[in-house]
Amino acid sequence: MTADELRSFALLEKVLRWSAVAVLVAGLGVSVLIWRAADRIERETGGAQAADPDALPSPLEDRKQLRELELYGGQGSVLMEQAKGMLHGKSLAKTVAVGSVITAAGLFLITVRRPD
Numbered sequence: 003m004t005a006d007e008l009r010s011f012a013l014l015e016k017v018l019r020w021s022a023v024a025v026l027v028a029g030l031g032v033s034v035l036i037w038r039a040a041d042r043i044e045r046e047t048g049g050a051q052a053a054d055p056d057a058l059p060s061p062l063e064d065r066k067q068l069r070e071l072e073l074y075g076g077q078g079s080v081l082m083e084q085a086k087g088m089l090h091g092k093s094l095a096k097t098v099a100v101g102s103v104i105t106a107a108g109l110f111l112i113t114v115r116r117p118d
Contacts (some may be wrong), residue, residue, distance in 0.1 A: 013115045018109050018110075018112055018113045019109070019110065019113050021109055022105075022106040022107075022110045022113075023106070024077060025051035025102055025105050025106045025109065026103065028102070028103065029098055029099060029102020029103070029106070030102060030103075031104070032098055032102075033095040033096070033098040033102070034095070034101035036092075036095040037052055037092055038093055039093035040090075040092045040094075040095065041092070042089075043091075044115055047071035068080065071083065091112040
């Protein structure tokens with residue numbers, strides 16, 4: 003390898019490592035903010051949503067509804083219904099945190115591999 007190629011690889015490696023740090027810090031920071039907001043909302047409502055008799059239950063809570071959902075929409079609709087729970091509140095904070103850790107780890111692992 004020439005000196006220019008080594009310099010460009012070193013620069014790319016540096017950029018990827020700083021990108022990994024930025025992704026990790028930003029992702030964990032955002033997940034903390036989401037978690038705190040969800041916690042505040044839970045305290046303010048005081049479980050009023052759980053005691054609401056007019057609230058519709060999730061199709062995943064009833065076997066008959068789950069079977070009908072799977073029958074008419076297939077397994078994909080069941081998976082989408084399960085994914086809805088991951089996209090709000092504290093579950094969203096956990097999802098964002100795990101996603102940022104995995105992304106940052108991937109960027110770090112890319113920098114570890116050296117060209118031959």
